[in-house]
Structure formats: structure tokens, C-alpha cells
Amino acid sequence: MHKNRLQSFAERTHKKLPIYKTELEGEYHSPKFRCTVEVGGQQFSSSGSFNRKKEAEQDAARVAYETLATIGEGDVKEAFGLIEQDAVFCKSILYEFAVKTKITWPAYNVIRLEKPFTMFGASVVFNGNTYSGEPASNKKDAKQNAARAVIKSILATDSTCMIEIIRSKKQLITAARSSESTPTTFTPIKFTRPVAYAAYGGADHVASMSQDESSSLGVQGLNMVPTVGTSANPSLKAVTGSKKRKVTTVAKEH
Template sequence: MENKVATIYKNQLQEYTQKVGKRLPIYQSFNEDSENFPKHRAKVLVDGVEYISKMTHSTKKQTEQKVAKITCESIFHEESEVESFPFLYEDPTLRKSILNEFVIKKKMKPTYNMISQEKGQSPIFIFHFAFGGKTYIGEEAGNKKLAEHLAARTAIKLLLETNADTLSPIIMSKVNSDDYFPKCSGNLQGESSSRHKRNANTNNERRNKKRRFGN
């Protein structure tokens, strides 16, 4: 999980400089020990400011990822929560999990709709989430899975503007948790919840049989 999140920081740092019209980050790494026992440290130059990694690492890649994380945290420290959180939920594997936990905490039951349209010779898909009296529409996508992730991303961005107190801790908990990959492979709530209930009922039936037959 750690390497995936660190890569997100590095990508976000590059996207940030492009968005604000600055030069791309310039990385430099150097080995503070021998080749047999490498201790790499990195620094990055962003908008005339140099950031340096606090710790050394065994590979150049690791240390560049760490210094990117430090730089993102510093740059976004003065920004609002809406602006500072995107790099934490850009990974598609996090989006559905974040949104699923949000609707559970808010005790909402989402509805969803997948729209398919023909564009040239290939179909495009647009996914809609609806809950709390609002509908969140994702961007066009070439497949259903991506369409659903894009709609979740849209919903999270908008919800951070109105429900940051609830959503922000959820996002941070996902980044700090080892449970990086969500277990809800189905829709936001219904399919996953019903599967857990079926499993629980099956386990109870087995325990009851054991009691009756003395096994």
C-alpha cells in the first residue's frame, strides 16, 4: 500500500505544477554511503523552493517518492481541504471504498444508473450516483468499471465541499490503513451487505446443526 500511495504523491506533484503553470519538479538523488550499502537521499525543486527527504532509502525510486510526499504535504498545508485531498483519492481502488463508507455513516441508500450511448463505432458509458437528494454524474468512459469509478470521483470532490467533516477522516483512514483494497466488489452497498448477511446465516445454520447432532 505504501508504495502505491507514495506514487500518487509524486504524480500529484507533477499535476499540480502543470495546473499552476510552473516548471515540472526537478529531482536529484545522491548516495551517502557505498554502492554495497546504498543510502539514497533525494531533493526536489518546485517553484524555486528546494525540498529534501528526511530519511535515506536503499533505492533512488523510494527516496524520490518520499521527498514527493514531503513536498505535497508542505505545499498543500495552507490550502483548503478540498484542494489538498485529491492526491489521496485519485487511486481508483480507494474511491468506491471511500464513498461506500460515507453513505453508510450518513445512513443513506444510494441508487445508481448506468447509461450506454453509441459514439462512433464504440459505446461509451456514463454512471450516475444518487443519494441525499442529489445526483452525481461521472465523465464518459470506454467501459462500465471506469465509468463507475469516475462517478465516485465526481461525488467525492463535490461532497468535500459540503461534508468535509465526515468525508475527510474517511479518506485519511483509507490511506493510513492496511485495508487498501476495498472488499465491496459489487454496488456501493446492497450487494456487499447482502453477501455478508448470507454468510452469517450460513455459519449460524452450521453451528445449530452441530449442536443438534453433537458434532
């Protein structure tokens, strides 16, 4: 049924429902009907005259659906899908559309809404019409939502200019959506400590130790002292030698 298909198409693309207008042609004893249907601001006429009014309406619906579906049903659907994903670029999209079509720039108005939680609502005046967006938790998002309401209204008219602007932002919109869904990961911090130099080949060597190892050693494990009598602490070696000579001299005297 062509009328059903056309109505479903209008609902999917956010257009007004089709309006049919039938004209009577021919003689009274042999009537003929011709139909014109209006969809999304465009009018489509049946391909000819028909003996029955319903036949003329079905044919007009067929012509309208085939024309609109061929022109840009997929493009309009894609644009609506991108806008529904995220409103983060809606203000810039609407501004670019205003520049290209030489329409006065949008004017935003934000109000504070008193609800169980603090919310903000925004409206925007564009091309002589006022549009309201969904409430948001901050003023910035409220303005983006208002801009999205305008964009949806423009897309319903099959605006080629608006579709091209949205498609040019496809990668940015997709990337922004992906970044919001990707969880942030943290790398655990590992601590290191100095150890006895002589055991690792010199005073410039520092061995690393994980956090688990440091906790198992306790406080005393972190206060390690180089081995006595090594090159790492020559002063201790000299003291030990002096004490040995002193003991030998006392023994000889006795």
C-alpha cells in the first residue's frame, strides 16, 4: 500500500503527515479523479486520472514516496542518527548553516529550572522562530540541546545544505561519542630504593625494588648500610686497622 509506505517514511524522517487533495475531472456520468499529496513542504501529483478516488490517492502516494526515497531518505536518516548521538557540535553546525544560508545568527536564552536537582533550560530564536531544547545540568549543554531542536526541524525539510554540514562533522561526532564510552585506566606506581653498592659492582649502581618487596622488608630493610671493610666505606676499614695495631703494641710491652 503506497499510502502506508509514504506515511511511515514521513514519520521516520520527522515530516508532517501527508495531506491529500483530490480533484474531479471528466463528465458527471464518467468521473475521473486526479490527486495531489503534500509531504514536507513539497507537492506530488498522480501520474494520471483514475476512475476511483482511492486509486488516485494511492498513485500520488507512490510518486511521492519513490521521489523522496530516491533523493535522500538514507542521507536524512544518517543525519538524524548523527545528531541523536551527541549534541556537542550542534551549536557550531547551526552557526555554519546560518553563515552559508545568510540567515541571522541564532540568539540563545538560558533560564534556571528549580527541580529536585538544579537544571537549566535554553531556547533559541532562529529565522523568526523560537525553539526549546531538553533541560541539562549546565548552561552549555542546554544551549547545545536547543540548537539540536532547530537542526531537527531543518532536517525535516530535506535541507541539502544542513545534511552536508552534518556529514562533514561525522568523524568528530563519532570520536566524541567513543571517548565518552572509553573508561580511563591508571598505571600503578612502583617505588625503588638504593641497596648495598658492593654487591652490585660499584657505588653508582642502584637496584630497583617493587612496592610489594618494600612492604615485606619493613622500615629496617630500607636503612641498609654497606659492608664493612669494602671500597664502599674506606673510613671504616681504616678504623679497624688502627685498632688492630694498638692491640699488638700493648701485647709486646707486657
